[in-house]
Amino acid sequence: MKGTPLNDSSQLLTLTLGPVAHGGHTVARHDSRVVFVRHGLPGEVVTVRLTESEPSARFWRADVVDVLEASPDRREHPWPEADALRAARRGAAPVGGAEFGHATLQAQRQLKSAVLGEQLRRLAGLDRETEVEGVDDDGLGLHWRTRMAFAVTQDGRLGMHAHRSEEVIPVRSMPLATGAIEDLALWDLRWDGIARLEVAAPANGSEPLVVLWPREGLPAKERGKALSRAVAQLPEGVSVSSMDPETSQLLRWRGRSWVKESVAGFEYRVTGEGFWQIHRKAPETLMSAAMGFLQDGGFLREGASVADLYAGAGLFTAPLASAVGPAGAVLSVEGSPGTSRDARKNLHGQRQVEIVQGKVERVLRARPRRLDALILDPPRAGAGKTVVQQLVRSGPGGIAYVSCDPASFARDIGFFQDLGWEMRQLRAFDLYPNTHHLETVTLLTPSA
Structure with a gap:
């Protein structure tokens, strides 16, 4: 050692x-x-x-x-x-x-369980020990990432940042990535004039996408040459887009500017700038847990009024729409304009679905409504006190809360408790093996 x-x-x-x-x-x-x-x-x-x-x-x-x-x-x-x-x-x-790669998978999950328990005790006053469940376990926690972001060194080599640092360290491997990403061997190529690239390789085996960010300050002509060189070295069968540094618009160079994802019989398109869960089994795992809590609790029925908040490309919106049927109503709210456009395409033809682009707290304030149930999957910062108050006022019987951060999650659970709600069920998933991150799904209901 x-x-x-x-x-x-x-x-x-x-x-x-x-x-x-x-x-x-x-x-x-x-x-x-x-x-x-x-x-x-x-x-x-x-x-x-x-x-x-x-x-x-x-x-x-x-x-x-x-x-x-x-x-x-x-x-x-x-x-x-x-x-x-x-x-x-x-x-x-x-x-x-x-x-966390230096620890066995069993130890990693014990550490994550300890962190979750400590945050719930400190921020929500709950003494709740929860097993962190492995997903698609290979014993090593490798080959699960369907999405990767890389930086590029000054001499054009693929790299990643050190922790809390601007330093870019060259890499020659990425064993957390799926085989579809590793097989591209992007670290064997030169990326002169490129500052950053992202790659998405859907778990269903459909065409991968590489998105390129040219270096800032390059004249338009040099920028075009750098992008042309980068695109030319990528193999056929890989879509390529670039991010325009002046307009922040995604420009398609080859193939399509989005990838096709499949989950439990639902199809989704996700643009290169859009959000999607990175573990190949995460969308199915989280959908099953969140929908299972609401269905088993009797909160979803034909004709119900429900919501999907921080909805992304509509991962939860689609099964919610299926559960409540044409007579129901689904409000789907997402802040990112590009991702909201994806949701509109993914839910096209579902007349019971209303897709709104905007901040959740502003949409809920402008469009107050009664809800039977809802799913929320906020970013790492959590929902926050204002959103929690708005959700409680909407009167749902049950809320499925999906979280990627135990601290903001425990804080929000405390807000719900202060308003007379309680955590009925909780599951935790190791969807980021070899890192300290985890996902939780909980069912919240009004206290008896």
Whole structure:
């Protein structure tokens, strides 16, 4: 487990790591100072390199560079570029995006369960231990990402950022990505004049899409040449678009500017700039859990009035429309104009569906209505107090809340409780193996 000490020995500390903390850290102490440490496990004795250590700061941050006493839950990291110990031997930082890869999958899920439980106790006053369920488990947590975003180094090599850094580290692999992305071997190509690229390879095997961002400041002629070179080196059967830096519009170069996704018999188009769950099994898993809670609770029936908030391309809108039928009513609200356009195309012909583009709180304020049930899947910041109050006023019998952040989720659960609601059911899913992230789905109802 040996790493090589970096040149500045004053930035090295030996610490005993304490419990896991939200954000992918363990908590340690140096004298009376709290230190948030990445790439360690509770109980380990490690050497760390301080990455943020202002004397006046309330806490410091650090990365593990050597393990003196290892946890039995530690394993060899499956992604070399994200391995903190290998990076330390090179005198470098690891790429971000796989900060739990040094732990066994079982240990990762135990850590995530501990974080979720701690956030619910601290922010909602709930003592609720929840098992984090594995999804499509291969034993290593690899080959699940259907979407990837890469930066590009100044010399045109594909890379990713180090944690909390603008530094771009070249990569030669990405084992978290599906085989369809790995097979493109984008790291073997040159990307001169390109600042960033994203790739989406749908789990249904349909045509992948690469979106290119040219470097800022390039004259139009040079920008066009850089994009032409980039497009020409990609294999046939891959759609390519670019983001216009002046208009922020997606420009189609080859194929189509969107991908086709399939979930439980529903078809979706998602543009290159649109949101879609990145784990290949995530859409089906979350749809099944959220719809299952509402259906089993008797909140969905023919003719019901329901809503899908933060609706994206309509992942939940489509099954809601099917559940309530032509006599029902579905309000689908999404803030992003491009993603809202996707939803309009995906739900075209469903007359019971009203698609509104705008911020959820503004739409609910402008269009108050009674609802029988709803699903909300907010971004990482959560729904917030104002939206929670608006939802309660709409009078639903049940709410399925899908969350990707345990802190904002627990905070919002506290808001619901303050208004006389309670959490009836809760499931947690490991849809981001080898990272600290997880997804939760809960059923909320008015208290008896």
